[in-house]
Amino acid sequence: MDLNNKFRKMIKKIQAYEYVFNLLGWDSSTEAPRESHARRAEIMGVLSKELFKLQTEKEYQDVVNELYSKLDTLDNLMQREIKKAKKELDKIINVPEEEYVEYTKLIQMSQLVWEDAKKNNDYDSFKDNLKQIIDFNKKFALYYNPNNDPYDTLLDSFEEGMTTKEYDAFFKQLKEELVPFVKKVLKYSMNEYDYYIIDYYDPKKQEEFCEYLVDVMKFNRDRGLMKKSVHPFTWNTSPQDVRFTTRYLERYVFSSIFATIHELGHATYEQQISTDFDDTLLHGGTSMGIHESQSRFYENIIGRSLEFWEANLDKFKEIFPEQSKWITPKDMYRAVNKVEASLIRIEADELTYSLHIMLRYEIERKLMSGEITVDDLPTIWNDLMEEYLGIRPKNNSEGVLQDVHWSGGMFGYFPTYALGSAYAAQFYYAMKKDLDIPKIVRNNELDKINKWLKEKIHQFGSSKSPKELLLEVTKEEFNPKYYIQYLKEKYTELYL
Amino acid sequence: MDLNNKFRKMIKKIQAYEYVFNLLGWDSSTEAPRESHARRAEIMGVLSKELFKLQTEKEYQDVVNELYSKLDTLDNLMQREIKKAKKELDKIINVPEEEYVEYTKLIQMSQLVWEDAKKNNDYDSFKDNLKQIIDFNKKFALYYNPNNDPYDTLLDSFEEGMTTKEYDAFFKQLKEELVPFVKKVLKYSMNEYDYYIIDYYDPKKQEEFCEYLVDVMKFNRDRGLMKKSVHPFTWNTSPQDVRFTTRYLERYVFSSIFATIHELGHATYEQQISTDFDDTLLHGGTSMGIHESQSRFYENIIGRSLEFWEANLDKFKEIFPEQSKWITPKDMYRAVNKVEASLIRIEADELTYSLHIMLRYEIERKLMSGEITVDDLPTIWNDLMEEYLGIRPKNNSEGVLQDVHWSGGMFGYFPTYALGSAYAAQFYYAMKKDLDIPKIVRNNELDKINKWLKEKIHQFGSSKSPKELLLEVTKEEFNPKYYIQYLKEKYTELYL
Numbered sequence: 004m005d006l007n008n009k010f011r012k013m014i015k016k017i018q019a020y021e022y023v024f025n026l027l028g029w030d031s032s033t034e035a036p037r038e039s040h041a042r043r044a045e046i047m048g049v050l051s052k053e054l055f056k057l058q059t060e061k062e063y064q065d066v067v068n069e070l071y072s073k074l075d076t077l078d079n080l081m082q083r084e085i086k087k088a089k090k091e092l093d094k095i096i097n098v099p100e101e102e103y104v105e106y107t108k109l110i111q112m113s114q115l116v117w118e119d120a121k122k123n124n125d126y127d128s129f130k131d132n133l134k135q136i137i138d139f140n141k142k143f144a145l146y147y148n149p150n151n152d153p154y155d156t157l158l159d160s161f162e163e164g165m166t167t168k169e170y171d172a173f174f175k176q177l178k179e180e181l182v183p184f185v186k187k188v189l190k191y192s193m194n195e196y197d198y199y200i201i202d203y204y205d206p207k208k209q210e211e212f213c214e215y216l217v218d219v220m221k222f223n224r225d226r227g228l229m230k231k232s233v234h235p236f237t238w239n240t241s242p243q244d245v246r247f248t249t250r251y252l253e254r255y256v257f258s259s260i261f262a263t264i265h266e267l268g269h270a271t272y273e274q275q276i277s278t279d280f281d282d283t284l285l286h287g288g289t290s291m292g293i294h295e296s297q298s299r300f301y302e303n304i305i306g307r308s309l310e311f312w313e314a315n316l317d318k319f320k321e322i323f324p325e326q327s328k329w330i331t332p333k334d335m336y337r338a339v340n341k342v343e344a345s346l347i348r349i350e351a352d353e354l355t356y357s358l359h360i361m362l363r364y365e366i367e368r369k370l371m372s373g374e375i376t377v378d379d380l381p382t383i384w385n386d387l388m389e390e391y392l393g394i395r396p397k398n399n400s401e402g403v404l405q406d407v408h409w410s411g412g413m414f415g416y417f418p419t420y421a422l423g424s425a426y427a428a429q430f431y432y433a434m435k436k437d438l439d440i441p442k443i444v445r446n447n448e449l450d451k452i453n454k455w456l457k458e459k460i461h462q463f464g465s466s467k468s469p470k471e472l473l474l475e476v477t478k479e480e481f482n483p484k485y486y487i488q489y490l491k492e493k494y495t496e497l498y499l
Numbered sequence: 500m501d502l503n504n505k506f507r508k509m510i511k512k513i514q515a516y517e518y519v520f521n522l523l524g525w526d527s528s529t530e531a532p533r534e535s536h537a538r539r540a541e542i543m544g545v546l547s548k549e550l551f552k553l554q555t556e557k558e559y560q561d562v563v564n565e566l567y568s569k570l571d572t573l574d575n576l577m578q579r580e581i582k583k584a585k586k587e588l589d590k591i592i593n594v595p596e597e598e599y600v601e602y603t604k605l606i607q608m609s610q611l612v613w614e615d616a617k618k619n620n621d622y623d624s625f626k627d628n629l630k631q632i633i634d635f636n637k638k639f640a641l642y643y644n645p646n647n648d649p650y651d652t653l654l655d656s657f658e659e660g661m662t663t664k665e666y667d668a669f670f671k672q673l674k675e676e677l678v679p680f681v682k683k684v685l686k687y688s689m690n691e692y693d694y695y696i697i698d699y700y701d702p703k704k705q706e707e708f709c710e711y712l713v714d715v716m717k718f719n720r721d722r723g724l725m726k727k728s729v730h731p732f733t734w735n736t737s738p739q740d741v742r743f744t745t746r747y748l749e750r751y752v753f754s755s756i757f758a759t760i761h762e763l764g765h766a767t768y769e770q771q772i773s774t775d776f777d778d779t780l781l782h783g784g785t786s787m788g789i790h791e792s793q794s795r796f797y798e799n800i801i802g803r804s805l806e807f808w809e810a811n812l813d814k815f816k817e818i819f820p821e822q823s824k825w826i827t828p829k830d831m832y833r834a835v836n837k838v839e840a841s842l843i844r845i846e847a848d849e850l851t852y853s854l855h856i857m858l859r860y861e862i863e864r865k866l867m868s869g870e871i872t873v874d875d876l877p878t879i880w881n882d883l884m885e886e887y888l889g890i891r892p893k894n895n896s897e898g899v900l901q902d903v904h905w906s907g908g909m910f911g912y913f914p915t916y917a918l919g920s921a922y923a924a925q926f927y928y929a930m931k932k933d934l935d936i937p938k939i940v941r942n943n944e945l946d947k948i949n950k951w952l953k954e955k956i957h958q959f960g961s962s963k964s965p966k967e968l969l970l971e972v973t974k975e976e977f978n979p980k981y982y983i984q985y986l987k988e989k990y991t992e993l994y995l
Contacts, residue, residue: 019545023519030522037721039740042777046736049515053549225533240542244535281538 007081010066010088013057015282020054022240029238033230033248059095067092080285080466087284087465094160097146106139110412117410126381126399133409134377137370140414154371157415162292162422164470167368169481170418173425174361176483182391184491185342185355189393191498192342200338202326206251206259212322213249213263219315220267220301221450226274235262237269237298241281245273256323257339261302268301269294271453275461289465291416293472295423296430297456303353303424304431304489305452309336310444340497344392346401353424354494357486358391360421363406367414425486426473430460432485433477503577506562506584509553511778516550518736525734529726529744555591563588576781576962583780583961590656593642602635606908613906622877622895629905630873633866636910650867653911658788658918659964663864665977666914669921670857672979678887680987681838681851685889687994688838696834698822702747702755708818709745709759715811716763716797717946722770731758733765733794737777741769752819753835757798764797765790767949771957785961787912789968791919792926793952799849799920800927800985801948805832806940836993840888842897849920850990853982854887856917859902863910921982922969926956928981929973 027047031040057063071089074082113132120129144153147160155166210231217229227239232248239245247266252258272288280286288294305311312335319335320327330338342352348359366383369375375383384403389395396402408416434440434455443451459476473481523543527536553559567585570578609628616625640649643656651662706727713725723741735741743762748754768784776782784790801807808831815831816823826834838848844855862879865871871879880899885891892898904912930936930951939947955972969977 015541016545019542022542023523023546026522026526027519030526034724034726036723036740036742039722039737042737042739045511046515046518049512050519223534226535227532228530230530241535241538243538244532246532 006066006070010070010085011282013063013066014088014284017054017057018282018286020050020057023050024054025238025240029246032232032234032236058092064092064096080283083466084284091284094147098143102139102142106143106412109135109139110410113410113412114407117404117407121400121404124398124400124404126404129404129410130377130380133380136409136412137377137414140412141371154368154415157371158418159415161413161415162290162419163468165292165418165422170364170422171368173422173481173483174364174418176487177357177361177421178391180487181358181490184494185358185391186393188342188354188494188498189344199326199330200257200341201254202256203253204256204323204326206253208322209251209256209259212256212319213259215318215322216260216263216315217267219447219449220264220271221453222267222270223274227270229263229266235266237266237273239270239273239287241286242274242276242278245270256326261306261339264306265298265302268298271301271456272297272461275453275457276464277462280464280466285464285466287465289463289467289472290469291419292422292426293460293469295420296426297460299424300427300430300456304427305444305449307336307339307353308441308444309333310441312336312339313445314447337497340493342494342498344394346388346394346396347405354490355392357421357424360417362387362391363417364421367417371414422481425483426469426481428486428489429473429477429482430456431489433459502562502566506566506581507778509559509562510584510780513550513553514778514782516546516553519546520550521734521736525742528728528730528732551591554588560588560592576779579962580780587780590643594639598635598638602639602908605631605635606906609906609908610903613900613903617896617900620894620896620900622900625900625906626873626876629876632905632908633873633910636908637867650864650911653867654914655911657909657911658786658915660966661788661914661918666860666918667864669918669977669979670860670914672983673853673857673917674887676983677854677986680990681854681887682889684838684850684990684994685840695822695826696753696837697750698752699749700752700819700822702749704818705747705752705755708815709755711814711818712756712759712811713763715943715945716760716767717949718763718766719770723766725759725762731762733762733769735766735769735783737782738770738772738774741766752822757802757835760802761794761798764794767797767952768793768957771949771953772960773958776960776962781960781962783961785959785963785968786965787915788918788922789956789965791916792922793956795920796923796926800923801940801945803832803835803849804937804940805829806937808832808835809941810943833993836989838990838994840890842884842890842892843901850986851888853917853920856913858883858887859913860917863913867910918977921979922965922977924982924985925969925973925978926952927985929955 024047027043031043035043067085067088070077070081070085074085077085109132113129113136116132117129120126140157141153144151144156148156152167158165158167158170213229217224226243227245227247230246230248231250233250235247235249237245237247247270249259249262249266269288272294276286276288288297309332312332316327316330316332316335320330340353342354344355345351348356348363351359362384365387366375366380369383370377370380380403381399384399385395388402406417408414431440434452438451438455440452443449460472463472467475470480473479520543523539527539531539563581563584566573566577566581570581573581605628609625609632612628613625616622636653637649640647640652644652648663654661654663654666709725713720722739723735723743726742726744727746728744729746731743731745733741733743743766745755745758745762765784768790772782772784784793805828808828812823812826812828812831816826836849838850840851841847844852844859847855858880861883862871862876865879866873866876876899877895881891884898902913904910927936930948934947934951936948939945956968959968963971966976969975
């Protein structure tokens with residue numbers, strides 16, 4: 004068998020196991036009964052050993068290394084794939100097995116410790132775990148690449164090619180332009196639209212409206228489905244099987260609506276990737292940031308537009324006649340774009356959201372450089388909240404303990420959220436040159452937008468890097484000005 | 500590592516793969532989107548190769564054979580397990596790989612051929628496939644055991660220890676006693692209860708009633724759930740994860756009700772097995788017949804009893820006030836036990852059901868012995884239908900082509916359905932000595948019945964054979980007289 008085929012066969016096998024883990028995860032998050040998890044954990048233990056063996060066995064290493072040694076004889080796609088394989092392989096084999104096992108245990112335990120700490124508002128009980136997680140991450144980053152700044156290595160693992168240098172510039176601009184703008188808007192943003200937002204909405208009816216939205220977005224139901232779970236997420240194993248979840252809160256109908264549209268953004272991306280990449284490492288969306296750009300594009304730029312509610316308020320009123328009798332599209336537009344200084348990231352509105360991320364980025368950066376320690380965290384967190392949003396958490400549960408990410412070892416992940424919103428805006432201004440977006444949205448012809456995104460972004464899966472995509476689609480490199488411009492235009496019109 | 504541990508570890512690994520195949524199957528049957536199946540088939544191809552390797556590799560054979568060679572040094576449970584392992588192993592390795600592959604392809608193709616044949620009422624287009632399947636089954640049975648009658652070997656693979664000799668005796672008795680009894684009942688069975696049975700019942704409301712039944716049966720929701728699918732079935736990977744499905748037909752509410760109770764019978768069996776058997780070959784119900792005895796016990800003996808409807812008709816009326824205003828428990832009791840000569844097995848009532856099975860058994864028996872060929876099938880089928888039930892199929896789609904089993908290579912499976920009903924009756928008379936069943940059912944205290952079944956049958960999983968269970972629980976060997984007695988008592992009281 005020639006080397007390429009051998010590699011392909013190995014990847015196919017590895018992906019079969021990943022498929023299984025995906026399915027187990029989907030099932031666990033959506034319906035597996037409570038008491039099934041103990042046995043499931045055992046099964047996963049057996050299978051993850053098999054997978055680890057495949058990903059690290061000598062034969063696989065040899066194939067990857069040999070292909071890597073003659074990279075320039077390979078075609079472009081294969082070059083990119085082998086680089087990815089090599090990068091992943093080095094990550095796994097450079098970490099001593101004992102340390103990896105120790106870290107895995109630490110992460111598992113830390114989840115529980117964090118949950119308790121958050122529940123009991125007891126940061127101190129979590130601090131030591133956090134410190135150990137940070138130390139491991141620094142150490143691992145140096146294993147991956149001894150010549151690189153550890154935080155840069157971590158940032159790159161969530162968003163290919165991104166560094167502190169670029170993120171610093173991005174957040175600097177946000178801080179200078181957005182913080183004062185937000186303060187101005189907060190003064191004028193009004194509360195008068197509240198009464199029907201917090202009304203009771205029957206979850207069954209919410210589901211009906213969300214199923215309607217699935218069709219508005221022209222999601223292909225032969226290749227996916229919507230279900231519910233505690234935390235909304237999108238799942239896929241191939242473009243032919245893309246599923247996502249939403250959740251229904253009785254007293255906050257926007258939660259299900261915008262979770263649905265958000266996840267539909269992720270799901271549409273995955274559905275529109277070429278199946279040619281199915282058995283390659285180029286399957287799936289190319290990065291966290293690009294993925295988030297798609298979900299936020301649909302959620303905020305489309306779903307929170309006036310035109311979207313001109314198109315879909317009638318259906319909303321049909322399903323919820325009691326609650327929405329007197330509402331106009333304009334009312335809805337203002338309601339879904341209500342700006343508020345809030346303490347909790349996942350409840351933040353579009354405008355203030357990136358300030359929550361900026362805060363986390365600054366803290367991660369200083370933690371990784373050693374400029375601050377875990378002891379300093381609560382105070383720094385609260386000070387920055389006050390500086391950026393003018394509010395101060397009353398306790399650590401609604402402050403530094405609110406997010407799961409750090410207890411899961413995810414350092415370098417947060418900034419991709421803000422990056423996604425900024426990418427989305429940059430894509431938006433490029434799309435505007437080709438399409439009459441307001442008209443398309445008003446006519447519920449989102450297939451036209453899907454098509455543009457498929458041609459320009461989705462179809463390529465991971466075969467292009469985020470930076471390549473930005474440059475090819477928007478004809479320039481990443482530029483935060485579009486994001487700031489978009490927010491200022493929208494929220495000036497709404498509130499100033 | 501000692502031999503026992505080595506065996507245990509291998510079994511655990513094999514079961515991890517089987518767990519995965521189970522989950523893939525569950526997902527495919529309940530929600531996986533249409534277009535996901537092609538990729539899924541590829542993934543399953545990769546994984547089934549891995550599983551096959553584990554089940555046949557030299558190391559595993561050596562361990563099983565060595566343990567088998569010193570069987571008398573092992574404890575009872577281990578003895579039973581090793582015998583099972585040896586039997587399965589011999590089955591796999593005695594079949595030449597090419598023939599196995601050829602057969603697998605034949606079966607896959609035959610499914611489609613059968614579907615088309617049934618749709619187009621074209622038995623001839625399916626005949627050759629059927630002949631090949633029969634030939635393979637005979638050949639394989641001889642590979643498994645060259646010294647045994649092939650049909651006996653197949654019968655044993657679905658119901659441990661059962662032979663043509665025993666089935667012949669069973670069906671002979673049914674023929675002599677039940678056929679004339681059924682003819683008498685059919686003359687008196689009335690149609691007056693039809694009007695509300697075929698009324699429209701909102702599927703959402705049916706679901707509500709079935710969820711109620713889940714609680715009536717005291718099913719443990721922390722260890723399982725109910726979903727819907729085209730064909731109801733029960734699925735489990737361990738007693739902590741037992742799921743089942745039902746289906747909702749708008750114009751036939753009994754379909755969802757009795758499918759739910761039937762599957763709850765299977766599911767309760769699985770939930771009540773000791774978890775000690777989790778990583779052994781003694782997990783799960785012990786045989787098709789015993790499993791079917793549990794589902795039919797709950798469906799027919801409990802669910803179609805007067806007391807059951809005395810207990811639960813109020814809830815039914817609460818959910819379906821329009822359709823059931825005037826109905827008494829007695830009306831319901833008669834309606835759910837309506838006897839009819841019908842052509843389709845899966846629509847048959849409790850009384851006539853086993854005659855459908857008897858017909859299939861006789862045909863299988865003669866096909867396997869060579870007494871008849873596939874050419875004779877339609878005529879024999881129709882003649883027997885006329886003899887036993889007094890009706891004749893107008894075409895082969897409602898005759899010999901109606902069931903999927905043969906196209907799937909399942910010869911020897913059908914008789915376990917009738918056996919299950921007969922087992923159920925034999926258990927029932929044993930239970931009556933310990934419990935006041937009518938009172939328990941009338942008071943909706945089915946946990947008392949669950950408990951009896953757990954202690955006597957369920958907890959043991961596959962650690963006891965069907966014959967051992969019957970003898971221990973009922974103090975005698977399998978005896979069809981209980982089944983006949985039960986049917987005669989019930990239907991005499993109802994209709995004669």
